[in-house]
Amino acid sequence: MYRYDEFDHRFVMERTKEFAGQVTRRLSGELSEEQFRPLRLMNGVYLQLHAYMLRIAIPYGTLSSRQLRKLADIARRYDRDYGHFTTRQNLQFNWIKLADMPAILAELAEVEMHAIQTSGNCIRNVTADHFAGAAADEIADPRPWAEIIRQWSSLHPEFSFLPRKFKVAVTGAAKDRAAIQVHDIGLELKRNDKGENGFAVWVGGGQGRTPMIAKKLTDFLPESDILAYCDAILRVYNLEGRRDNKYKARIKILVHEMGEEEMRAAVEKEFAAIRGKTLTVPAPEIARINAYFAPPAYQLCDPATPVFVAAQAADSQFRMFAERNVTPHKQPGYGVLTISLKPVGGPPGDATSSQMDRIADLAERYGHDEIRVSHEQNLVLPHVRLDDLPAIHASLIEGGLATANAGLITDIIACPGLDYCTLANARSIPVAQRISERFADIARQRDIGDLKLKISGCINACGHHHVGHIGILGVDRKGEEFYQITLGGSGDETCAIGEIAGRGFSSDEIVGAVETVVDTYLKLRQTPQEDFLAAYRRLGSAPFQEALYVA
Amino acid sequence: MAKPARNFEAVVASANALASGAVVYRTAEGSWSPHFKDALIARSKSEAEALLAAADGDVKATLIVELALIEVALEEGVAPRPRSLRERIRAEGPTVPIPQDPQPVIRT
Ligand code: SF4
Numbered sequence: 001m002y003r004y005d006e007f008d009h010r011f012v013m014e015r016t017k018e019f020a021g022q023v024t025r026r027l028s029g030e031l032s033e034e035q036f037r038p039l040r041l042m043n044g045v046y047l048q049l050h051a052y053m054l055r056i057a058i059p060y061g062t063l064s065s066r067q068l069r070k071l072a073d074i075a076r077r078y079d080r081d082y083g084h085f086t087t088r089q090n091l092q093f094n095w096i097k098l099a100d101m102p103a104i105l106a107e108l109a110e111v112e113m114h115a116i117q118t119s120g121n122c123i124r125n126v127t128a129d130h131f132a133g134a135a136a137d138e139i140a141d142p143r144p145w146a147e148i149i150r151q152w153s154s155l156h157p158e159f160s161f162l163p164r165k166f167k168v169a170v171t172g173a174a175k176d177r178a179a180i181q182v183h184d185i186g187l188e189l190k191r192n193d194k195g196e197n198g199f200a201v202w203v204g205g206g207q208g209r210t211p212m213i214a215k216k217l218t219d220f221l222p223e224s225d226i227l228a229y230c231d232a233i234l235r236v237y238n239l240e241g242r243r244d245n246k247y248k249a250r251i252k253i254l255v256h257e258m259g260e261e262e263m264r265a266a267v268e269k270e271f272a273a274i275r276g277k278t279l280t281v282p283a284p285e286i287a288r289i290n291a292y293f294a295p296p297a298y299q300l301c302d303p304a305t306p307v308f309v310a311a312q313a314a315d316s317q318f319r320m321f322a323e324r325n326v327t328p329h330k331q332p333g334y335g336v337l338t339i340s341l342k343p344v345g346g347p348p349g350d351a352t353s354s355q356m357d358r359i360a361d362l363a364e365r366y367g368h369d370e371i372r373v374s375h376e377q378n379l380v381l382p383h384v385r386l387d388d389l390p391a392i393h394a395s396l397i398e399g400g401l402a403t404a405n406a407g408l409i410t411d412i413i414a415c416p417g418l419d420y421c422t423l424a425n426a427r428s429i430p431v432a433q434r435i436s437e438r439f440a441d442i443a444r445q446r447d448i449g450d451l452k453l454k455i456s457g458c459i460n461a462c463g464h465h466h467v468g469h470i471g472i473l474g475v476d477r478k479g480e481e482f483y484q485i486t487l488g489g490s491g492d493e494t495c496a497i498g499e500i501a502g503r504g505f506s507s508d509e510i511v512g513a514v515e516t517v518v519d520t521y522l523k524l525r526q527t528p529q530e531d532f533l534a535a536y537r538r539l540g541s542a543p544f545q546e547a548l549y550v551a
Numbered sequence: 552m553a554k555p556a557r558n559f560e561a562v563v564a565s566a567n568a569l570a571s572g573a574v575v576y577r578t579a580e581g582s583w584s585p586h587f588k589d590a591l592i593a594r595s596k597s598e599a600e601a602l603l604a605a606a607d608g609d610v611k612a613t614l615i616v617e618l619a620l621i622e623v624a625l626e627e628g629v630a631p632r633p634r635s636l637r638e639r640i641r642a643e644g645p646t647v648p649i650p651q652d653p654q655p656v657i658r659t
């Protein structure tokens with residue numbers, strides 16, 4: 001894992017001290033709320049419906065056991081004993097007192113964490129494939145590059161006051177688990193036929209009010225040029241991006257208005273001017289950062305994984321868990337384990353402090369001390385021996401963490417919605433709960449198969465509803481909650497924005513409407529292997545609309 | 552007490568406490584309570600204006616932030632409640648349970 005260098009330590013310490021001073025001055029009345037608001041936002045502090053919310057950066061979703069224990073400890077001592085993992089691979093605490101903020105940030109700094117650039121019009125926490133460095137289908141680990149970009153973008157003076165926020169995602173596999181095409185910049189690390197690494201660079205994707213799929217500006221950029229190229233993109237955006245209208249200020253609007261060709265030309269021009277100069281990442285630096293992300297010292301294991309095989313034969317619950325929540329690993333005898341934070345009827349993405357402690361312990365004991373946060377609001381142990389899985393599973397059962405639903409209809413993404421968020425139009429979590437209760441039967445879920453259901457409480461789309469196979473958007477209609485369904489969205493390499501099915505549904509109707517969509521799919525799929533998205537792409541929206549609105 | 556003007560919605564003054572962020576309501580005594588039931592209800596435009604002006608002093612005194620008047624539903628025989636769902640959630644807390652650890656599993 002990456003460890004802070006001198007510079008990182010210093011800037012986090014300085015910022016923590018500076019913000020502590022600002023909090024003191026706010027509490028004493030020296031600073032007004034108008035003066036203080038931008039300062040607190042620069043440090044990840046929002047004021048939500050019930051309290052202050054603190055958003056903590058988890059760079060590219062990677063945590064050590066020590067860091068996760070610290071988060072658990074903060075939840076226990078300063079919050080209501082739980083935290084919420086978000087679609088940006090961050091952690092949010094919902095019940096924090098402003099007066100406690102300085103102490104919390106100082107404690108986070110002890111474990112090399114902070115809340116800088118988790119808010120505001122800057123380059124936000126860089127996200128990455130949550131299976132990075134582990135997945136069997138990966139070409140190269142994207143995290144060293146996410147780290148290099150993090151270092152370049154941290155407190156970058158030129159890019160601290162952009163027209164609007166800016167999000168970067170990196171993947172190292174052709175199978176996109178990081179939703180790169182709906183980011184301001186999306187990077188796919190790949191290898192050419194000469195065996196050199198480089199990036200396909202996508203620009204101008206995003207969700208929110210105006211969802212857009214990114215345009216690919218280049219298919220292969222030598223890896224050492226990535227900072228110069230990103231810098232060129234940011235320069236074009238900083239200069240040309242709109243500042244007059246917050247709804248038109250994201251780079252996606254600029255790319256849309258300029259057109260792909262013109263955008264590419266503008267970026268290439270800036271790039272030509274800075275290429276080969278100070279922003280070229282030197283090979284020794286690439287090697288130095290890569291060393292932090294070297295594969296763990298894998299333990300010897302029997303490739304036949306006898307314990308794993310026997311447990312599956314003996315225990316059907318374990319077999320179903322292994323089938324859904326374990327993904328192939330690069331290393332024979334190992335697997336990538338998804339720990340679902342989506343128990344039936346529970347709020348998606350929440351974990352109690354003792355659950356966090358348990359997962360930290362498991363990571364330490366069985367998982368080379370590493371944990372990942374997925375943008376799907378689950379936690380991942382990226383490197384576990386398959387033969388250790390039965391023991392891990394037993395512990396997860398005790399902790400209420402063994403839900404075997406990864407990638408199934410109850411593995412729902414939901415934003416905090418109107419239960420917590422000041423911007424919300426409608427609640428998200430109760431809808432997620434009711435849907436997961438309706439589909440609680442695991443046999444039925446497994447029969448339905450892969451299905452991504454995503455819920456947002458307003459058009460800001462933090463719940464990624466635009467790229468849900470089934471998306472749900474909460475709207476307010478004359479003071480009543482209504483829910484609009486979109487169909488056929490996808491955040492992977494076949495990225496698509498979901499199409500609105502038709503008029504919205506009341507809170508009472510929405511679960512039934514989802515069931516109607518699912519039943520229509522089950523009726524019309526050609527084989528059980530044809531998943532929901534494939535069937536929708538073959539059939540189009542008509543049969544679903546007919547079932548929803550005509551029948 | 553002034554007669555309620557037609558079309559006037561009864562309101563209370565609400566805010567977040569500066570130091571804790573907690574939701575609070577202005578009481579008849581001029582203090583702030585975490586309980587909606589303690590809120591002073593303004594039933595006319597002039598009462599509402601007076602309530603807001605008094606409460607605003609505490610914004611300046613850096614006790615509270617995000618001060619707003621919120622509409623209250625007054626119905627015969629039922630306790631007053633905020634009219635909008637958003638304000639009911641602020642008053643009563645999230646409509647979903649706070650996550651808790653599972654009960655210990657008894658293994659067979
Ligand atoms: S989508 Fe809207 S309601 Fe949900 S968290 Fe984002 S801003 Fe809040």
